[in-house]
Amino acid sequence: MSNKRYNINLQIIGCKVGATSIIKRFCNKEFEKKPLHQDFYNIIIENFKINVWDHCIPNYYYIGIPAFILKNFDGIIMVYDITNIKSFNFIKTHWYQEYLKEKSNNENEVMDNKKKIYDHLMIIGTKSDERDKSNFKECVNSDAARDYAHSIGALFFEVSSKENLNINESFNELINKIKLNYNQNGEEILQYSIINI
Numbered sequence: 001m002s003n004k005r006y007n008i009n010l011q012i013i014g015c016k017v018g019a020t021s022i023i024k025r026f027c028n029k030e031f032e033k034k035p036l037h038q039d040f041y042n043i044i045i046e047n048f049k050i051n052v053w054d055h056c057i058p059n060y061y062y063i064g065i066p067a068f069i070l071k072n073f074d075g076i077i078m079v080y081d082i083t084n085i086k087s088f089n090f091i092k093t094h095w096y097q098e099y100l101k102e103k104s105n106n107e108n109e110v111m112d113n114k115k116k117i118y119d120h121l122m123i124i125g126t127k128s129d130e131r132d133k134s135n136f137k138e139c140v141n142s143d144a145a146r147d148y149a150h151s152i153g154a155l156f157f158e159v160s161s162k163e164n165l166n167i168n169e170s171f172n173e174l175i176n177k178i179k180l181n182y183n184q185n186g187e188e189i190l191q192y193s194i195i196n197i
């Protein structure tokens with residue numbers, strides 16, 4: 001195993017749903033009722049430094065995702081609140097559509113400039129601890145959400161930052177998938193080779 005350290009950059013996308021709490025639970029092993037915003041967090045796992053970026057754009061719901069957010073990350077995590085059906089639908093109608101648009105732009109750049117393509121998407125439904133308490137409220141159906149995520153090739157987890165449920169499992173699965181792009185020494189394997197014709 002190499003003694004170098006490699007970066008894995010993840011971007012979390014979520015507004016008023018519990019996104020920052022997920023990162024804090026994973027990187028800082030803590031939960032706060034009102035987490036303060038910080039642009040990025042990290043945690044070292046073996047010879048990888050996992051950087052998780054948390055861009056807080058309050059009017060996501062109105063303007064969509066700025067292109068820069070979807071570029072050049074190894075993994076994108078889209079978060080909804082299981083007690084807020086609108087937040088789940090928004091992933092389907094907006095964020096995933098923006099992701100597809102940027103992904104296709106990025107694919108063209110990859111061919112031109114050998115830039116890395118991000119290909120790893122995970123959808124997380126958070127506040128799973130609220131499901132039993134929220135019988136007064138309709139929650140996002142787990143099976144339907146999982147089916148949707150899998151239909152677009154995304155990993156899917158329901159988690160609770162408050163109760164520390166499934167947080168490590170979800171990140172580990174995403175990170176392990178991303179690591180398949182690295183060889184045994186932790187060096188990145190070029191995903192695309194350019195062929196001149």
Ligand SMILES: Nc1nc2c(ncn2[C@@H]2O[C@H](COP(=O)(O)OP(=O)(O)OP(=O)(O)O)[C@@H](O)[C@H]2O)c(=O)[nH]1
Pocket residue numbers: 014015016017018019020021022032033034035037056126127128129130159160161162163
């Ligand atoms: N019950 C429960 N509450 C949670 C959980 N995660 C976050 N919360 C609460 O949800 C609220 C929003 O959490 P944040 O992590 O700040 O959410 P955010 O999506 O980063 O919000 P903004 O940065 O303001 O857009 C806070 O009051 C948290 O305490 C969870 O797993 N369970």
Ligand SMILES: [Mg+2]
Pocket residue numbers: 016019020021037054056
């Ligand atoms: Mg936040």
